[in-house]
Amino acid sequence: GIQVEQSPPDLILQEGANSTLRCNFSDSVNNLQWFHQNPWGQLINLFYIPSGTKQNGRLSATTVATERYSLLYISSSQTTDSGVYFCFGNNRKLIWGLGTSLAVNP
Amino acid sequence: NAGVTQTPKFRVLKTGQSMTLLCAQDMNHEYMYWYRQDPGMGLRLIHYSVGEGTTAKGEVPDGYNVSRLKKQNFLLxxxxxxxxxxxxxFCASSYSTPAFKGNQPQHFGDGTRLSIL
Incomplete structure (x- = not known):
């Protein structure tokens, strides 16, 4: 089946730092999305980004569908960015990454 | 807009007991999904429904049953x-998408934390 790899698995940042999270798929996927799971467990949809680039405040995402990867950029990180970031897509089945666990320290 | 609402939020059961988790969505979505999330394993699909009156197995269906008697509700x-x-x-919903080839985002509830002793 299709494999998805998220990197890095864990990340610790100082408040104000920038970071890039990556999601690689072993085959083409549709419907790529990025989610943030906050420390309270809520899953928040950040981007629906099957291709191209989108920006929302300090966050932006880029998907290069032909090369089967997506990037999530976090700029000027804040403690409220802490949590786990998941990428998700589908190709005849639903495919979730295992997440990048981010801790932003004040 | 409530979006996707899950009840209850927390529950503790004893081994052998039965219970039903309720998911309700007010977005008129055709597709609904039940996932479980375990440490280090991401989200895994238990069952899903492509419309009222239909259900199908996901990755880890054993030990669970589902029903979709009304379009807005999906019971686990x-x-x-x-x-x-x-x-x-976690429960989620999305607009119609044929055979998971679609192009609609999923919307999630806040989750139900279930402990079985």
Whole structure:
């Protein structure tokens, strides 16, 4: 089946730092999305980004569908960015990454 | 807009007990999904529904049953709870998408934390 790899698995940042999270798929996927799971467990949809680039405040995402990867950029990180970031897509089945666990320290 | 609402938010059961988790969405979505999330394993699909009156198995369906009697509700049942079913359960919904080839985002509830002793 299709494999998805998220990197890095864990990340610790100082408040104000920038970071890039990556999601690689072993085959083409549709419907790529990025989610943030906050420390309270809520899953928040950040981007629906099957291709191209989108920006929302300090966050932006880029998907290069032909090369089967997506990037999530976090700029000027804040403690409220802490949590786990998941990428998700589908190709005849639903495919979730295992997440990048981010801790932003004040 | 409530979006996707899950009840209850927390529950503790004893082994062998039964219970039903309720998911309700007010977005007129055709597709609904039940996932479980366990440490280090991401989200895994238990069952899903492509419309009222239909259900289908996902990755990890054993020990669970589901029903979609109304378009807005998707119920997940545990007939005889086991400690291995201790998990956080998420419900999600999306617009119609044929055979998971579609292009609609999923919307999630806040989760139900279930512990089975």
């Amino acid at each position: 049942g545990l007939e005889s709870a086991a400690p291995s079913q201790t998990s956080v359960y």
